[in-house]
Amino acid sequence: MTTIADDTQRIGVLFDRIDNLDEVAYSFPDRDDRCQRLLDVADATLSEEPPIRPAVAASLFDVDEKTVREWADNGVLTIATRRPRLLLEPTSVYEISRLIRDLRAMDDDGEMLDEMWHQLSSRAPIDIADIEGGPQTERGKPVIPRPRRALESESSNPRR
Numbered sequence: 001m002t003t004i005a006d007d008t009q010r011i012g013v014l015f016d017r018i019d020n021l022d023e024v025a026y027s028f029p030d031r032d033d034r035c036q037r038l039l040d041v042a043d044a045t046l047s048e049e050p051p052i053r054p055a056v057a058a059s060l061f062d063v064d065e066k067t068v069r070e071w072a073d074n075g076v077l078t079i080a081t082r083r084p085r086l087l088l089e090p091t092s093v094y095e096i097s098r099l100i101r102d103l104r105a106m107d108d109d110g111e112m113l114d115e116m117w118h119q120l121s122s123r124a125p126i127d128i129a130d131i132e133g134g135p136q137t138e139r140g141k142p143v144i145p146r147p148r149r150a151l152e153s154e155s156s157n158p159r160r
Contacts, residue, residue: 007052008059014049015060015094018042046094051080051087060097071096 002010025038054072058065069086071077078092107113 004053004055004059007056011049011052011056011060011090011093014045015097018046018094019098021045043091046091049090052090052093054086054088057088057093057097060093061100 021038021042025035025042028035054068055065057077058068061068068077068088072079072086072088076092077096078089080087080089103113
């Protein structure tokens with residue numbers, strides 16, 4: 001059995017590769033079929049990854065395992081299996097990992113993340129646009145998690 005550190009490093013490298021595929025895919029002009037082909041490759045790559053242990057997801061997110069389990073119980077993360085132990089779907093772990101990384105990148109003083117954490121922990125609805133700084137990264141791109149497969153098929157334009 002691999003260690004948490006080994007799995008975290010391996011999955012971190014995988015997520016970086018998915019990010020690179022997404023970056024290249026979204027660099028193509030609108031309606032270019034190469035974008036969707038690259039997104040399909042990224043989806044296939046994620047779907048080949050075995051389910052992820054909560055301790056590994058916690059390490060990737062830089063939160064404690066209890067938080068990851070709460071997120072799974074509340075539907076933030078997709079559960080692959082509960083028995084004999086809780087395991088998480090790699091796509092949902094990737095989506096949340098990417099969202100957390102984007103939020104951290106645009107939050108210089110940690111104030112917005114603290115506010116979001118307060119809102120999420122109290123289970124109050126939150127509107128990201130209402131938080132000072134708005135939902136944009138340093139490059140001005142919207143912070144939107146990578147669309148799930150079902151959402152991509154509903155949209156004719158896979159752009160973020």
